[in-house]
Amino acid sequence: MGVRNLIAKSDSELLVNQVNGGFQARGPRTELYLRCTRRLIGKFKEVRLPREKNNNADALEKMGSQHQAMLLEFIPLEIQEIPSIPEVEVMQVERYVVYDENLYKRGFNQPLLRCVDEEEVNYILREVHEGICGNHSGGNSLAMKVLHQGYYWPTMKEDAANFVRACDRCQRFANYSSMPATLLTPMVSP
CATH class of the missing domain: 1.10.340.70 (Endonuclease III; domain 1)
Incomplete structure (x- = not known):
């Protein structure tokens, strides 16, 4: 793809802190997603996940959660049929x-x-x-x-x-x- 530097924005403070290492992931499923994310991050030269000045991600999240038909035409919606991690038997x-x-x-x-x-x-x-x-x-x-x-x-x-x-x-x-x-x-x- 040729992309070497990446700035990712998220509306979830929990997710950002887990990826940055500030919070630990709880549960086997969350740990699998976190490992997959870190493996993808390793392919880039620089990745920044700022939580501050994240107004665009917050506004996009609010618009997507309102489910207004007029707004959904402008927001590309992709439903992922196959999960990016394998299904695991989750026990306690x-x-x-x-x-x-x-x-x-x-x-x-x-x-x-x-x-x-x-x-x-x-x-x-x-x-x-x-x-x-x-x-x-x-x-x-x-x-x-x-x-x-x-x-x-x-x-x-x-x-x-x-x-x-x-x-x-x-x-x-x-x-x-x-x-x-x-x-x-x-x-x-x-």
Whole structure:
């Protein structure tokens, strides 16, 4: 093509900062697009992506989003049928990290939670439920306590509920309902 210097304008501050290296890309799909963009940028001698003085790109974005038939005649519209990156199976892999040969789950507002296997699950549940500080709490409460201790596994709530149901002391001293099994029939006295 012969183009050596390129000035690209964008209405997205996020996109500009990701390409310039100010922001990091989140998610596998965004990272693939960013790698493709950086590979294309490498073919030019100089590429500038200024975010300031970007009035033309902002105006073009506003006109395109209004979908007015009169304006769409002047704006060339191209629909890309084939994506520029290969389709990927996106799993929730970005929420997990390996650290010191252990798998951890990242939370939004909590520290890293160590993922445990089936052998450790019973010991952890027993220790939190009946251990030194255990108070024989219910299933949901037990699951939350285990979570606060820094452990995680996918079937945590179901396993905690099953563990509490199997606990003899919890069943023996549990609150029981004195309500009859059938509905009461209201009676009117004369």
